[in-house]
Amino acid sequence: MSKADEKRRACAQAVAKYFLEEGLADNSIRTLAEAAGTSDRMLIYYFGSKDALIGESLSLIAGSLSDALDQQVGAGIHSASALLEAVTTATKQPVFDRVVRLWFEIVGQAVRGKEPFATQGRLVADRWIAWIESRLPPRQRHSARELFATLEGRLLLEVLAEKA
Amino acid sequence: MSKADEKRRACAQAVAKYFLEEGLADNSIRTLAEAAGTSDRMLIYYFGSKDALIGESLSLIAGSLSDALDQQVGAGIHSASALLEAVTTATKQPVFDRVVRLWFEIVGQAVRGKEPFATQGRLVADRWIAWIESRLPPRQRHSARELFATLEGRLLLEVLAEKA
DNA sequence: CGAAAAATGTAGCAGTCGCTACAGATTAGC
Protein backbone atom coordinates (compact mmCIF):
# COMPACT_ATOMS: atom_id res chain seq x y z
CA MET A 1 0.00 0.00 0.00
CA SER A 2 1.35 3.40 -1.00
CA LYS A 3 1.89 6.23 1.40
CA ALA A 4 -1.06 8.10 -0.06
CA ASP A 5 -3.35 5.14 0.57
CA GLU A 6 -2.23 5.00 4.17
CA LYS A 7 -3.02 8.65 4.70
CA ARG A 8 -6.31 8.21 2.95
CA ARG A 9 -7.21 5.37 5.27
CA ALA A 10 -6.08 7.32 8.31
CA CYS A 11 -8.33 10.19 7.28
CA ALA A 12 -11.33 7.92 6.85
CA GLN A 13 -10.63 6.43 10.27
CA ALA A 14 -10.31 9.83 11.89
CA VAL A 15 -13.56 10.97 10.31
CA ALA A 16 -15.29 7.78 11.45
CA LYS A 17 -14.13 8.49 14.99
CA TYR A 18 -15.34 12.07 14.67
CA PHE A 19 -18.78 10.94 13.51
CA LEU A 20 -19.07 8.51 16.40
CA GLU A 21 -18.26 11.23 18.89
CA GLU A 22 -19.90 14.27 17.37
CA GLY A 23 -22.59 12.96 15.06
CA LEU A 24 -23.37 13.58 11.42
CA ALA A 25 -24.69 17.11 11.75
CA ASP A 26 -21.60 19.29 11.47
CA ASN A 27 -20.00 17.54 8.54
CA SER A 28 -18.50 20.23 6.34
CA ILE A 29 -15.24 19.16 4.77
CA ARG A 30 -13.50 21.94 6.63
CA THR A 31 -14.69 20.56 9.96
CA LEU A 32 -13.84 17.00 8.97
CA ALA A 33 -10.42 18.12 7.81
CA GLU A 34 -9.68 19.65 11.17
CA ALA A 35 -10.80 16.44 12.89
CA ALA A 36 -8.45 14.48 10.66
CA GLY A 37 -5.55 16.87 11.09
CA THR A 38 -5.42 17.92 7.48
CA SER A 39 -7.02 20.43 5.11
CA ASP A 40 -10.24 20.36 3.13
CA ARG A 41 -8.07 20.64 0.06
CA MET A 42 -6.38 17.32 0.87
CA LEU A 43 -9.60 15.56 1.73
CA ILE A 44 -10.91 16.27 -1.74
CA TYR A 45 -7.53 15.30 -3.15
CA TYR A 46 -7.68 11.91 -1.43
CA PHE A 47 -11.35 11.07 -1.86
CA GLY A 48 -12.50 13.08 -4.86
CA SER A 49 -15.65 14.28 -3.12
CA LYS A 50 -17.20 14.74 0.28
CA ASP A 51 -19.69 11.95 -0.35
CA ALA A 52 -16.92 9.47 -1.08
CA LEU A 53 -15.16 10.37 2.15
CA ILE A 54 -18.32 9.96 4.19
CA GLY A 55 -19.13 6.70 2.44
CA GLU A 56 -15.74 5.22 3.28
CA SER A 57 -15.93 6.40 6.86
CA LEU A 58 -19.35 4.87 7.39
CA SER A 59 -18.13 1.70 5.76
CA LEU A 60 -15.36 1.44 8.32
CA ILE A 61 -17.87 1.81 11.12
CA ALA A 62 -20.17 -0.81 9.63
CA GLY A 63 -17.22 -3.17 9.34
CA SER A 64 -16.28 -2.81 12.97
CA LEU A 65 -19.79 -3.40 14.25
CA SER A 66 -19.73 -7.18 14.61
CA ASP A 67 -16.32 -6.98 16.26
CA ALA A 68 -17.70 -4.65 18.87
CA LEU A 69 -20.68 -6.92 19.41
CA ASP A 70 -18.41 -9.93 19.79
CA GLN A 71 -16.34 -8.13 22.38
CA GLN A 72 -19.35 -7.22 24.46
CA VAL A 73 -21.46 -10.36 24.22
CA GLY A 74 -20.02 -13.71 25.26
CA ALA A 75 -20.58 -16.85 23.22
CA GLY A 76 -22.49 -19.02 25.68
CA ILE A 77 -26.01 -18.01 24.71
CA HIS A 78 -28.53 -20.66 23.86
CA SER A 79 -31.92 -19.04 23.38
CA ALA A 80 -33.41 -16.14 21.52
CA SER A 81 -34.70 -14.40 24.61
CA ALA A 82 -31.37 -14.78 26.43
CA LEU A 83 -29.56 -13.32 23.43
CA LEU A 84 -31.95 -10.38 23.29
CA GLU A 85 -31.34 -9.59 26.94
CA ALA A 86 -27.59 -9.99 26.57
CA VAL A 87 -27.45 -7.62 23.61
CA THR A 88 -29.79 -5.15 25.28
CA THR A 89 -27.41 -5.05 28.25
CA ALA A 90 -24.34 -4.80 26.05
CA THR A 91 -25.68 -1.86 24.09
CA LYS A 92 -25.87 0.15 27.28
CA GLN A 93 -22.07 0.40 27.36
CA PRO A 94 -20.89 3.90 26.44
CA VAL A 95 -19.02 2.62 23.40
CA PHE A 96 -22.29 1.29 22.04
CA ASP A 97 -24.28 4.31 22.97
CA ARG A 98 -22.16 6.21 20.48
CA VAL A 99 -22.68 3.64 17.75
CA VAL A 100 -26.40 3.51 18.37
CA ARG A 101 -26.84 7.27 18.20
CA LEU A 102 -24.89 7.43 14.97
CA TRP A 103 -26.92 4.50 13.69
CA PHE A 104 -30.20 6.35 14.14
CA GLU A 105 -28.76 9.39 12.47
CA ILE A 106 -27.83 7.24 9.48
CA VAL A 107 -31.32 5.77 9.41
CA GLY A 108 -32.76 9.27 9.44
CA GLN A 109 -30.88 10.05 6.25
CA ALA A 110 -31.45 6.63 4.70
CA VAL A 111 -35.25 6.76 4.88
CA ARG A 112 -35.18 9.40 2.15
CA GLY A 113 -32.80 7.37 0.03
CA LYS A 114 -29.91 9.75 0.48
CA GLU A 115 -26.55 8.26 -0.38
CA PRO A 116 -24.22 7.03 0.97
CA PHE A 117 -26.46 6.62 4.01
CA ALA A 118 -29.10 4.43 2.38
CA THR A 119 -26.56 1.89 1.16
CA GLN A 120 -24.54 1.86 4.37
CA GLY A 121 -27.73 1.72 6.41
CA ARG A 122 -28.91 -1.43 4.71
CA LEU A 123 -25.42 -2.88 5.08
CA VAL A 124 -25.37 -2.28 8.82
CA ALA A 125 -28.83 -3.76 9.29
CA ASP A 126 -27.89 -6.87 7.32
CA ARG A 127 -24.65 -7.26 9.24
CA TRP A 128 -26.45 -6.88 12.53
CA ILE A 129 -29.09 -9.45 11.65
CA ALA A 130 -26.44 -11.86 10.39
CA TRP A 131 -24.61 -11.51 13.67
CA ILE A 132 -27.78 -12.31 15.60
CA GLU A 133 -28.42 -15.32 13.39
CA SER A 134 -24.91 -16.60 13.99
CA ARG A 135 -25.51 -16.54 17.73
CA LEU A 136 -28.86 -18.24 17.58
CA PRO A 137 -29.44 -21.99 17.81
CA PRO A 138 -30.27 -23.30 14.32
CA ARG A 139 -33.93 -23.87 15.11
CA GLN A 140 -34.41 -20.21 16.05
CA ARG A 141 -32.53 -18.60 13.20
CA HIS A 142 -35.73 -17.51 11.48
CA SER A 143 -36.54 -15.18 14.34
CA ALA A 144 -33.39 -13.07 13.90
CA ARG A 145 -35.22 -10.27 12.13
CA GLU A 146 -37.93 -10.10 14.75
CA LEU A 147 -35.29 -10.10 17.46
CA PHE A 148 -33.49 -7.31 15.69
CA ALA A 149 -36.72 -5.35 15.41
CA THR A 150 -37.39 -5.60 19.13
CA LEU A 151 -33.83 -4.63 19.93
CA GLU A 152 -33.98 -1.61 17.65
CA GLY A 153 -37.22 -0.45 19.19
CA ARG A 154 -35.77 -0.68 22.66
CA LEU A 155 -32.67 1.21 21.60
CA LEU A 156 -34.80 3.91 20.04
CA LEU A 157 -36.80 4.42 23.21
CA GLU A 158 -33.71 4.56 25.34
CA VAL A 159 -31.77 6.91 23.14
CA LEU A 160 -34.78 9.18 22.81
CA ALA A 161 -35.37 9.35 26.55
CA GLU A 162 -31.76 10.02 27.53
CA LYS A 163 -30.15 13.35 27.18
CA ALA A 164 -27.77 13.48 24.26
CA MET B 1 -58.41 34.61 16.44
CA SER B 2 -56.92 37.43 14.44
CA LYS B 3 -56.26 37.26 10.75
CA ALA B 4 -52.52 37.09 11.39
CA ASP B 5 -52.97 34.08 13.64
CA GLU B 6 -54.95 32.32 10.96
CA LYS B 7 -52.25 32.91 8.39
CA ARG B 8 -49.65 31.80 10.84
CA ARG B 9 -51.53 28.58 11.45
CA ALA B 10 -52.03 28.02 7.73
CA CYS B 11 -48.30 28.39 7.19
CA ALA B 12 -47.46 25.89 9.91
CA GLN B 13 -49.97 23.47 8.37
CA ALA B 14 -48.54 23.91 4.89
CA VAL B 15 -45.02 23.35 6.18
CA ALA B 16 -46.16 20.24 8.06
CA LYS B 17 -47.62 18.89 4.84
CA TYR B 18 -44.41 19.73 3.03
CA PHE B 19 -42.32 17.87 5.62
CA LEU B 20 -44.55 14.83 5.36
CA GLU B 21 -44.17 14.72 1.61
CA GLU B 22 -40.61 15.87 1.09
CA GLY B 23 -38.81 15.20 4.35
CA LEU B 24 -36.74 17.37 6.63
CA ALA B 25 -33.67 17.67 4.43
CA ASP B 26 -34.41 20.67 2.23
CA ASN B 27 -35.75 22.96 4.92
CA SER B 28 -34.44 26.42 4.17
CA ILE B 29 -36.94 29.13 4.98
CA ARG B 30 -36.97 30.08 1.30
CA THR B 31 -38.06 26.57 0.33
CA LEU B 32 -40.60 26.39 3.14
CA ALA B 33 -41.97 29.78 2.15
CA GLU B 34 -42.58 28.61 -1.38
CA ALA B 35 -44.33 25.50 -0.06
CA ALA B 36 -46.56 27.71 2.07
CA GLY B 37 -47.25 30.19 -0.72
CA THR B 38 -45.55 33.09 1.00
CA SER B 39 -42.10 34.65 1.40
CA ASP B 40 -39.24 33.90 3.75
CA ARG B 41 -39.67 37.43 4.98
CA MET B 42 -43.21 36.67 6.18
CA LEU B 43 -42.27 33.36 7.74
CA ILE B 44 -39.81 35.12 9.99
CA TYR B 45 -42.38 37.83 10.62
CA TYR B 46 -44.97 35.28 11.77
CA PHE B 47 -42.73 32.91 13.70
CA GLY B 48 -39.71 34.94 14.72
CA SER B 49 -37.26 32.25 13.70
CA LYS B 50 -36.94 29.18 11.55
CA ASP B 51 -36.76 26.93 14.60
CA ALA B 52 -40.06 28.23 15.93
CA LEU B 53 -41.74 27.54 12.60
CA ILE B 54 -40.39 24.01 12.44
CA GLY B 55 -41.34 23.41 16.04
CA GLU B 56 -44.94 24.42 15.46
CA SER B 57 -45.17 22.37 12.31
CA LEU B 58 -43.87 19.26 14.01
CA SER B 59 -46.22 19.89 16.87
CA LEU B 60 -49.15 19.84 14.45
CA ILE B 61 -48.01 16.51 13.08
CA ALA B 62 -47.58 15.04 16.54
CA GLY B 63 -51.07 16.19 17.41
CA SER B 64 -52.65 14.50 14.41
CA LEU B 65 -50.92 11.19 15.00
CA SER B 66 -53.47 9.55 17.24
CA ASP B 67 -56.28 10.68 14.94
CA ALA B 68 -54.59 8.96 12.04
CA LEU B 69 -54.11 5.83 14.10
CA ASP B 70 -57.76 5.86 15.13
CA GLN B 71 -58.87 6.15 11.55
CA GLN B 72 -56.77 3.21 10.43
CA VAL B 73 -57.22 0.81 13.32
CA GLY B 74 -60.69 -0.28 14.40
CA ALA B 75 -61.67 -0.51 18.04
CA GLY B 76 -62.44 -4.20 18.39
CA ILE B 77 -59.02 -5.40 19.46
CA HIS B 78 -58.66 -7.45 22.58
CA SER B 79 -55.09 -8.67 22.88
CA ALA B 80 -51.60 -7.26 22.67
CA SER B 81 -50.53 -9.46 19.80
CA ALA B 82 -53.68 -8.70 17.78
CA LEU B 83 -53.11 -4.98 18.30
CA LEU B 84 -49.51 -5.28 17.17
CA GLU B 85 -50.56 -7.02 13.99
CA ALA B 86 -53.36 -4.52 13.36
CA VAL B 87 -51.02 -1.56 13.74
CA THR B 88 -48.31 -3.21 11.66
CA THR B 89 -50.85 -3.63 8.88
CA ALA B 90 -52.18 -0.11 9.26
CA THR B 91 -48.76 1.47 9.03
CA LYS B 92 -48.34 0.00 5.58
CA GLN B 93 -50.90 2.45 4.21
CA PRO B 94 -49.22 5.20 2.14
CA VAL B 95 -50.42 7.91 4.50
CA PHE B 96 -48.54 6.22 7.31
CA ASP B 97 -45.50 5.51 5.26
CA ARG B 98 -45.04 9.26 5.05
CA VAL B 99 -45.46 9.74 8.78
CA VAL B 100 -43.08 6.92 9.57
CA ARG B 101 -40.33 8.20 7.32
CA LEU B 102 -40.63 11.66 8.82
CA TRP B 103 -40.65 10.09 12.25
CA PHE B 104 -37.29 8.43 11.70
CA GLU B 105 -35.87 11.65 10.37
CA ILE B 106 -36.98 13.39 13.55
CA VAL B 107 -35.41 10.65 15.64
CA GLY B 108 -32.18 11.07 13.72
CA GLN B 109 -32.04 14.70 14.81
CA ALA B 110 -33.34 14.05 18.31
CA VAL B 111 -30.62 11.58 19.27
CA ARG B 112 -28.16 14.46 19.36
CA GLY B 113 -30.49 16.59 21.40
CA LYS B 114 -31.15 19.05 18.63
CA GLU B 115 -34.22 21.19 19.17
CA PRO B 116 -37.05 21.28 18.39
CA PHE B 117 -36.66 17.67 17.28
CA ALA B 118 -35.68 16.22 20.64
CA THR B 119 -38.72 17.69 22.40
CA GLN B 120 -41.15 16.81 19.64
CA GLY B 121 -39.62 13.37 19.29
CA ARG B 122 -40.27 12.54 22.92
CA LEU B 123 -43.76 13.94 22.55
CA VAL B 124 -44.57 11.71 19.60
CA ALA B 125 -43.20 8.62 21.33
CA ASP B 126 -45.25 9.33 24.45
CA ARG B 127 -48.38 9.93 22.44
CA TRP B 128 -47.84 6.77 20.47
CA ILE B 129 -47.36 4.67 23.59
CA ALA B 130 -50.39 6.27 25.24
CA TRP B 131 -52.46 5.37 22.22
CA ILE B 132 -51.32 1.76 22.41
CA GLU B 133 -52.10 1.66 26.12
CA SER B 134 -55.58 3.01 25.50
CA ARG B 135 -56.28 0.17 23.11
CA LEU B 136 -54.94 -2.56 25.37
CA PRO B 137 -57.00 -4.51 27.87
CA PRO B 138 -56.17 -3.21 31.36
CA ARG B 139 -54.21 -6.31 32.32
CA GLN B 140 -51.80 -5.81 29.43
CA ARG B 141 -51.24 -2.08 29.69
CA HIS B 142 -47.76 -2.56 31.10
CA SER B 143 -46.56 -4.07 27.84
CA ALA B 144 -47.32 -0.96 25.78
CA ARG B 145 -43.70 0.13 25.68
CA GLU B 146 -42.47 -3.27 24.59
CA LEU B 147 -45.17 -3.40 21.94
CA PHE B 148 -44.13 0.02 20.75
CA ALA B 149 -40.52 -1.11 20.61
CA THR B 150 -41.33 -4.11 18.46
CA LEU B 151 -43.48 -2.00 16.18
CA GLU B 152 -40.74 0.60 15.80
CA GLY B 153 -38.19 -2.04 14.94
CA ARG B 154 -40.44 -3.53 12.29
CA LEU B 155 -41.09 -0.12 10.81
CA LEU B 156 -37.39 0.62 10.73
CA LEU B 157 -36.62 -2.57 8.85
CA GLU B 158 -39.39 -1.98 6.36
CA VAL B 159 -38.59 1.63 5.71
CA LEU B 160 -34.92 0.81 5.34
CA ALA B 161 -35.52 -1.99 2.86
CA GLU B 162 -37.94 -0.07 0.65
CA LYS B 163 -36.87 2.49 -1.83
CA ALA B 164 -37.62 6.01 -0.67
C1' DC C 1 21.78 16.58 -10.85
C1' DG C 2 17.61 17.33 -13.46
C1' DA C 3 13.14 16.50 -15.12
C1' DA C 4 8.72 14.53 -14.32
C1' DA C 5 5.29 13.45 -10.96
C1' DA C 6 3.03 13.72 -6.73
C1' DA C 7 1.54 16.43 -2.82
C1' DT C 8 0.03 20.56 -0.60
C1' DG C 9 -0.95 25.59 0.51
C1' DT C 10 -3.56 29.93 -0.83
C1' DA C 11 -7.15 32.25 -2.49
C1' DG C 12 -11.39 32.42 -4.16
C1' DC C 13 -15.76 31.26 -6.95
C1' DA C 14 -20.53 30.81 -7.14
C1' DG C 15 -24.02 29.34 -4.48
C1' DT C 16 -26.98 28.96 -0.11
C1' DC C 17 -28.03 30.05 4.63
C1' DG C 18 -30.89 32.67 8.45
C1' DC C 19 -32.06 36.94 9.14
C1' DT C 20 -32.57 42.18 8.92
C1' DA C 21 -32.71 47.25 7.48
C1' DC C 22 -35.38 50.04 4.94
C1' DA C 23 -39.18 51.51 2.47
C1' DG C 24 -43.61 51.30 0.73
C1' DA C 25 -48.35 49.47 0.93
C1' DT C 26 -52.47 48.41 3.41
C1' DT C 27 -55.59 48.60 7.09
C1' DA C 28 -57.85 50.38 11.51
C1' DG C 29 -59.55 53.77 14.49
C1' DC C 30 -61.03 58.29 15.00
Added chain:
DNA sequence: GCTAATCTGTAGCGACTGCTACATTTTTCG
Protein backbone atom coordinates in the same frame (compact mmCIF):
# COMPACT_ATOMS: atom_id res chain seq x y z
C1' DG D 1 -59.55 61.96 5.43
C1' DC D 2 -55.74 61.67 8.64
C1' DT D 3 -52.74 59.34 11.58
C1' DA D 4 -50.95 55.40 13.47
C1' DA D 5 -50.36 50.63 13.44
C1' DT D 6 -49.89 46.59 10.87
C1' DC D 7 -48.23 44.18 7.03
C1' DT D 8 -45.16 42.92 3.16
C1' DG D 9 -41.76 43.43 -0.81
C1' DT D 10 -36.75 44.40 -2.06
C1' DA D 11 -32.23 44.12 -1.40
C1' DG D 12 -28.58 42.63 0.85
C1' DC D 13 -25.29 41.33 4.84
C1' DG D 14 -21.92 38.27 6.59
C1' DA D 15 -21.14 33.56 7.27
C1' DC D 16 -20.72 29.14 5.39
C1' DT D 17 -20.90 25.44 1.60
C1' DG D 18 -18.35 22.01 -1.77
C1' DC D 19 -15.05 22.46 -4.75
C1' DT D 20 -11.31 24.37 -8.00
C1' DA D 21 -7.49 27.16 -10.35
C1' DC D 22 -3.10 28.20 -9.68
C1' DA D 23 1.25 28.18 -7.71
C1' DT D 24 4.57 26.09 -5.01
C1' DT D 25 6.94 22.58 -2.59
C1' DT D 26 8.37 17.86 -2.05
C1' DT D 27 9.30 13.36 -3.73
C1' DT D 28 10.58 9.96 -7.22
C1' DC D 29 13.35 8.11 -10.62
C1' DG D 30 16.75 7.80 -14.36
